[in-house]
Amino acid sequence: MTSQEIRQQFLDYFKSKEHLIVPSAPIVLKDDPTLMFSNSGMTQFKDFFLGYKTPTAPRIADTQKCLRVSGKHNDLDDVGRDTYHHTMFEMLGNWSFGNYFKKEAIAFAWELLTEVYGIPKENLYVTIFEGDASENLDRDQDAYDFWKTHISEDRIINGNKKDNFWEMGESGPCGPCSEIHIDLRTPEEKAQVSGLDLVNNDHPQVVEVWNLVFMEFNRKADKSLEKLPAQHVDTGMGFERLCMALQGKSSNYDTDVFTPLISRVEELSGKKYTGILKDEKDIAIRVVVDHIRAVSFAIADGQLPSNGGAGYVIRRILRRGISYAYRFLGMKEPFLFELVAVLQDQMGQFFPELEKQGKLVSEVIKSEEESFLKTIETGLIRVEKLIQQTIADNLKVLPSEEVFELYDTYGFPDDLTRIIAEEKGLTIDEEGFKAEMEKQKQRSKSDSAQKVYDWVVLEEKPESFVGYDQTESETYITRYRKVENKDGEFYQVVLSSSPFYPEGGGQVGDKGVLENASESFEVLETKKENGLIVSLIDGLPKDAGAVFYAKVNASDRKNSQANHSVTHLLHEALRDVLGTHVEQKGSYVGPDYLRFDFSHFNKMTEEELALIEEKVNHKIKESIALQEFRNIPIQEALDKGAMALFGEKYGDNVRMIQFGSSRELCGGTHVKNTSEIGHFKITSEGSAAAGIRRIEAISGDKSEEYFKNLEKQMTELSQLLKSKDVVRSIEKLIEENNSLKAEVDALKKEKAKGEIGDWKNAYEQKGNKQLLVKKTSLDAGSVKDIVFQLKREIPTSVTIILSDADGKPMITVGVSDDLAADYQAGAIVKDLAKEIQGGGGGNPGFATAGGKNLDGLENAYQKALTI
Numbered sequence: 001m002t003s004q005e006i007r008q009q010f011l012d013y014f015k016s017k018e019h020l021i022v023p024s025a026p027i028v029l030k031d032d033p034t035l036m037f038s039n040s041g042m043t044q045f046k047d048f049f050l051g052y053k054t055p056t057a058p059r060i061a062d063t064q065k066c067l068r069v070s071g072k073h074n075d076l077d078d079v080g081r082d083t084y085h086h087t088m089f090e091m092l093g094n095w096s097f098g099n100y101f102k103k104e105a106i107a108f109a110w111e112l113l114t115e116v117y118g119i120p121k122e123n124l125y126v127t128i129f130e131g132d133a134s135e136n137l138d139r140d141q142d143a144y145d146f147w148k149t150h151i152s153e154d155r156i157i158n159g160n161k162k163d164n165f166w167e168m169g170e171s172g173p174c175g176p177c178s179e180i181h182i183d184l185r186t187p188e189e190k191a192q193v194s195g196l197d198l199v200n201n202d203h204p205q206v207v208e209v210w211n212l213v214f215m216e217f218n219r220k221a222d223k224s225l226e227k228l229p230a231q232h233v234d235t236g237m238g239f240e241r242l243c244m245a246l247q248g249k250s251s252n253y254d255t256d257v258f259t260p261l262i263s264r265v266e267e268l269s270g271k272k273y274t275g276i277l278k279d280e281k282d283i284a285i286r287v288v289v290d291h292i293r294a295v296s297f298a299i300a301d302g303q304l305p306s307n308g309g310a311g312y313v314i315r316r317i318l319r320r321g322i323s324y325a326y327r328f329l330g331m332k333e334p335f336l337f338e339l340v341a342v343l344q345d346q347m348g349q350f351f352p353e354l355e356k357q358g359k360l361v362s363e364v365i366k367s368e369e370e371s372f373l374k375t376i377e378t379g380l381i382r383v384e385k386l387i388q389q390t391i392a393d394n395l396k397v398l399p400s401e402e403v404f405e406l407y408d409t410y411g412f413p414d415d416l417t418r419i420i421a422e423e424k425g426l427t428i429d430e431e432g433f434k435a436e437m438e439k440q441k442q443r444s445k446s447d448s449a450q451k452v453y454d455w456v457v458l459e460e461k462p463e464s465f466v467g468y469d470q471t472e473s474e475t476y477i478t479r480y481r482k483v484e485n486k487d488g489e490f491y492q493v494v495l496s497s498s499p500f501y502p503e504g505g506g507q508v509g510d511k512g513v514l515e516n517a518s519e520s521f522e523v524l525e526t527k528k529e530n531g532l533i534v535s536l537i538d539g540l541p542k543d544a545g546a547v548f549y550a551k552v553n554a555s556d557r558k559n560s561q562a563n564h565s566v567t568h569l570l571h572e573a574l575r576d577v578l579g580t581h582v583e584q585k586g587s588y589v590g591p592d593y594l595r596f597d598f599s600h601f602n603k604m605t606e607e608e609l610a611l612i613e614e615k616v617n618h619k620i621k622e623s624i625a626l627q628e629f630r631n632i633p634i635q636e637a638l639d640k641g642a643m644a645l646f647g648e649k650y651g652d653n654v655r656m657i658q659f660g661s662s663r664e665l666c667g668g669t670h671v672k673n674t675s676e677i678g679h680f681k682i683t684s685e686g687s688a689a690a691g692i693r694r695i696e697a698i699s700g701d702k703s704e705e706y707f708k709n710l711e712k713q714m715t716e717l718s719q720l721l722k723s724k725d726v727v728r729s730i731e732k733l734i735e736e737n738n739s740l741k742a743e744v745d746a747l748k749k750e751k752a753k754g755e756i757g758d759w760k761n762a763y764e765q766k767g768n769k770q771l772l773v774k775k776t777s778l779d780a781g782s783v784k785d786i787v788f789q790l791k792r793e794i795p796t797s798v799t800i801i802l803s804d805a806d807g808k809p810m811i812t813v814g815v816s817d818d819l820a821a822d823y824q825a826g827a828i829v830k831d832l833a834k835e836i837q838g839g840g841g842g843n844p845g846f847a848t849a850g851g852k853n854l855d856g857l858e859n860a861y862q863k864a865l866t867i
Contacts, residue, residue, distance in 0.1 A: 014061035026301040027065040036310040037067040041093035049173040051229040052531030058099035080287035083251035088294035090239035098230035129176035130158035166213040180210040210237040261289040269329040284328035291321035300357040334369035367690025379412030400432025450485040471552040502528035506587030559591035561669040562700040573615040623675040627658035679703040770797040773864040787814040809836040835860040
């Protein structure tokens with residue numbers, strides 16, 4: 001049975017059991033502040049469990065893309081080193097939202113595994129929650145009683161809280177669970193050791209395949225448990241492990257989920273995969289084929305590699321794959337991008353985003369490969385210099401600060417530094433490196449540290465957003481909670497009727513005030529969390545149950561919605577001018593400016609940018625009225641021609657925004673008429689990533705300010721130049737400046753020629769070598785020319801020039817070629833630069849360093865005389 005057939009059979013089975021089959025949610029989460037990525041199948045249904053939203057059906061089944069590389073659920077370091085851990089994996093799941101519970105969930109699982117898939121019953125074991133006295137939780141007797149009608153009681157194992165009480169994170173829905181484990185060993189191995197003794201003991205052939213979670217509780221911030229409004233079922237079966245079991249393999253990587261990718265890596269690298277667990281080559285191949293899946297799906301869902309947040313996680317996964325391929329497969333050129341086509345063939349049928357975004361995914365990965373391979377090459381040079389310096393200092397251990405700088409600042413893998421050092425008979429300061437890593441983690445934690453308390457619920461009533469129609473409203477607080485962070489103590493509030501737009505769809509959240517006759521609080525930000533609109537205020541009202549008046553900052557809202565509406569017009573104009581391949585890949589919409597990222601593979605020309613501006617401004621001048629379809633079926637919106645963005649999760653009903661021929665699904669706030677936008681001006685265009693261009697622009701008040709400032713600058717320039725023809729006056733100034741510069745350069749050269757003769761005679765004889773230490777005010781270019789000439793003309797010499805040109809300290813060192821084996825210019829300049837609080841470098845024959853401390857030149861001078 002192929003992996004495609006296994007997946008389809010799962011979905012068909014639950015469809016026959018009256019489950020609605022839904023598509024996978026994006027792997028990248030955009031509206032959940034507690035998670036970067038979907039790390040389980042239940043992530044997209046969290047609001048249903050908490051009672052914030054009503055599910056589309058009481059029974060649902062799907063296959064969900066998951067990523068586990070951060071936080072509590074982190075499998076990254078295990079990937080490649082065993083047969084069954086992955087960064088990206090599929091979670092097959094069936095769900096009941098207050099419909100059926102333990103009895104039915106257990107019966108469905110048993111029937112599917114044993115009767116539909118035909119797994120021998122004697123190969124299966126199940127676990128149940130044994131209870132936990134510290135939480136006042138009893139043994140799951142119901143699950144035990146239901147299981148014993150299907151499986152012999154000696155195969156039902158008690159499991160502790162760690163294994164059999166499932167929690168999504170530090171807080172959120174949770175409950176006891178029942179795991180199904182499968183024993184894939186040979187009959188001979190089973191005869192020697194019972195599978196009972198190997199369950200949950202990390203045996204590669206006795207693995208958990210399905211987890212049935214019985215959602216009964218919500219874990220609060222204070223760690224207490226409260227009952228959920230209803231009992232739910234949340235199951236998750238590891239697709240890759242299921243394929244291993246049904247295809248009779250001993251490793252996930254031997255199934256057809258991975259073998260086509262492995263075959264392609266073999267072709268590209270010329271290395272043969274043998275499946276040996278500890279073979280570095282095989283580990284590298286497993287890492288590559290795992291990581292390409294994670295990165296491809298993340299990019300297809302809209303998350304580009306970057307230096308922060310979720311983008312940094314994706315970049316780190318990709319660089320880990322590149323690093324393993326470089327070191328153990330000898331792949332010095334980009335090649336991972338060529339695996340995307342294989343992935344499309346394998347999974348495109350079930351995950352159409354791979355088909356649609358394939359070219360973009362390939363281009364982004366290829367660009368990242370090219371960039372990181374250059375980083376590795378540059379890093380190798382830096383490592384070599386560090387090793388030479390360590391040897392020169394008669395040391396055997398590379399300093400931890402330098403190794404960490406290579407890793408943290410330049411992205412050079414620390415394990416690669418370790419390998420190179422060992423080849424030279426050196427080691428790295430492991431404890432020091434760990435300490436530097438810990439310092440970085442603590443810095444990161446302190447920057448983002450925030451303590452969030454539990455909600456204090458004042459009234460259990462549905463909250464509403466009224467911000468599409470009004471920017472002020474009478475309201476009251478339905479719930480609040482305290483938040484502590486590095487800036488102090490604040491409170492998050494949920495309002496019965498909120499005009500504040502919550503951050504989303506690229507648009508920043510509203511700010512404003514919450515006030516009544518006796519109190520006033522600043523609304524600092526507004527976000528959406530688990531279906532709730534949450535506003536942050538700078539204090540807690542004395543009477544939290546009082547009636548308040550909520551007011552949005554009208555000026556900011558006016559400019560933000562103008563910028564948001566203009567992104568829709570811009571999107572349409574880009575597709576008109578550049579082609580229908582253009583798709584939005586990200587945006588920022590604030591009161592000051594807008595940023596719009598889109599798929600396009602070439603830098604835009606000035607003519608294209610001018611045409612885009614012209615088209616958008618034409619739409620603005622047409623005074624097109626907003627047509628808002630606030631709650632229509634998604635298919636109806638798509639039939640009307642609405643643009644839906646990949647990577648976004650849409651409900652059955654959506655909001656469509658239309659300005660003439662521009663139609664997009666959007667939850668943001670917008671102008672009532674395009675004339676309110678005023679004017680649109682592009683301020684920059686550049687690359688955001690491979691295959692992604694970025695436009696930054698302004699509109700409305702900011703556009704008006706822009707042109708006023710330009711007019712003011714032109715007036716001031718005209719006055720300074722005493723001419724109305726500013727362009728001709730500046731051209732004349734440039735001509736005069738170039739002429740004067742040529743004269744100055746000629747004078748500098750004459751002065752330098754005069755210096756050379758004096759300097760040649762100033763060398764001190766040091767045994768059979770010669771040393772020149774000289775102070776000067778010559779500029780860096782002149783000093784460089786002189787030092788290179790002296791290096792050639794004065795044998796067995798070291799030349800050190802200390803310059804104070806333009807009030808900045810500069811040290812230049814030259815070493816003649818016949819002394820290169822004994823003296824390193826880079827090492828000398830590095831030592832002297834300490835005196836001027838600076839740094840620099842170069843090669844063994846020539847090096848320079850700049851600094852901050854001009855007074856330190858005297859110390860550097862005295863120090864140089866001792867060489």
